[in-house]
Amino acid sequence: MKKILVPTDFSKEANLSADVAADIARRSGAELILLHVIEEASESSFSVEGEATYEGNWEDKVFTLKLIEKAKKQMAKLAGDAKFEGVKVRQELRVGTPFHGMNAIITDRKVDLVVMGTAGRTELEDMIIGSNTEKVVRHSHCPVLTVRNKPARKEFKNIVYATAMEKDEEIFSRFVRRTQQMYDSTIHLVRINTPGNFQRDTVVKKYMEDFAKKLQLKNYTINVFNDLTEEEGIVYFADSINADLIAMATHGRTGFAHVLAGSIAEDVVSHSRRPVMTFVTKRRK
Numbered sequence: 613m614k615k616i617l618v619p620t621d622f623s624k625e626a627n628l629s630a631d632v633a634a635d636i637a638r639r640s641g642a643e644l645i646l647l648h649v650i651e652e653a654s655e656s657s658f659s660v661e662g663e664a665t666y667e668g669n670w671e672d673k674v675f676t677l678k679l680i681e682k683a684k685k686q687m688a689k690l691a692g693d694a695k696f697e698g699v700k701v702r703q704e705l706r707v708g709t710p711f712h713g714m715n716a717i718i719t720d721r722k723v724d725l726v727v728m729g730t731a732g733r734t735e736l737e738d739m740i741i742g743s744n745t746e747k748v749v750r751h752s753h754c755p756v757l758t759v760r761n762k763p764a765r766k767e768f769k770n771i772v773y774a775t776a777m778e779k780d781e782e783i784f785s786r787f788v789r790r791t792q793q794m795y796d797s798t799i800h801l802v803r804i805n806t807p808g809n810f811q812r813d814t815v816v817k818k819y820m821e822d823f824a825k826k827l828q829l830k831n832y833t834i835n836v837f838n839d840l841t842e843e844e845g846i847v848y849f850a851d852s853i854n855a856d857l858i859a860m861a862t863h864g865r866t867g868f869a870h871v872l873a874g875s876i877a878e879d880v881v882s883h884s885r886r887p888v889m890t891f892v893t894k895r896r897k
Contacts, residue, residue: 613640613790617723619647619714619744622686625729629759630695632887633727635766636757637699639794644696645721647704648687649713650679676707710744718752726756730881746878749862755787755891758881763856768795768887772850774802774842774860774880775823781861784891785827788859791889792831799832800853804845806838843879850886859889 618633620626630646637644683705691701706713717723730745749756773788775781792799801824803816813836820834839845850858862877877890 613642613724615645615721615723616642617645617647617714617717617721617726619649619710619726619728620690621648622690623729625760628762629727629729630690632757632759632763632766634695634699636725636727636794642724643700643702645702645704645717645723646687646691647706647714647717648683649710650676650683650705650707651710652676652707680705680707711747714744714748715751718754723754725754726752728756728758730758730760745881749878749881749890750875750892752892755784755889757887757889759887761885763887765856768857769797770800770853770855771797771857771859772800772802772846772853772855774804774846774858776861778893780893784861784893787891788889789827789829791857791859792829797831799829800835800855801832802835802837802846802849804837804839804842804849806841806845809842842876843883846876846880847884850884855886857887857889858884861891861893
């Protein structure tokens with residue numbers, strides 16, 4: 613892992629995610645990229661280095677430049693925080709929409725992991741409003757670690773890996789294994805049985821054992837958990853073992869299919885009190 617992106621709006625949630633990111637960067641030797649995007653209605657984003665050529669009426673321009681100057685001070689203060697001691701930190705300021713700003717940095721800087729905060733919302737708000745966090749979870753080409761509350765401890769000693777054991781999860785599986793090695797963790801492989809998607813324990817456990825051996829896991833448990841929905845099962849199972857981290861893949865469904873079926877990963881991100889690491893394995897229209 614070489615580069616970790618930490619988007620920030622200087623909120624409590626963003627600061628919590630920065631704490632977690634700083635610990636990961638220190639353990640992995642990665643560079644931290646602190647990103648703040650000054651919101652403006654735009655289909656793209658640009659670096660503040662281009663502020664001199666910023667287009668728009670003079671009132672909007674003055675207002676935006678004031679926001680830039682304020683953000684520079686906030687960013688410098690954040691970057692100088694003691695929690696980043698011993699970590700290489702890069703500061704990035706952009707103007708545009710948060711999602712496009714984050715997406716551009718992920719691509720331009722070849723980011724390996726995004727760590728960001730999420731406030732969590734009701735199901736109705738999730739459906740109608742969405743959020744920048746959910747957009748990044750749905751579209752990012754690298755793993756995304758979301759942090760809602762302050763973790764009980766910085767070390768991810770117990771990792772719940774909710775897996776469908778599909779072939780297209782192999783890249784993410786290796787990332788989970790590296791995380792396990794970094795924290796000397798136990799991985800708890802879990803398959804959620806629901807009324808509409810049920811398999812016998814003996815069959816599932818055999819698949820999971822083969823999956824673990826393929827990944828060359830050495831410290832793991834195999835679990836089958838029954839619940840009404842996959843997302844509820846994942847959250848409740850993590851609660852039952854007091855997990856430090858939930859890891860899961862998402863297919864990044866978009867458009868009408870996303871409205872109809874939703875995304876299990878996004879639901880877990882919105883409702884879990886624990887950090888959640890997700891990865892888009894493939895895309896469906």
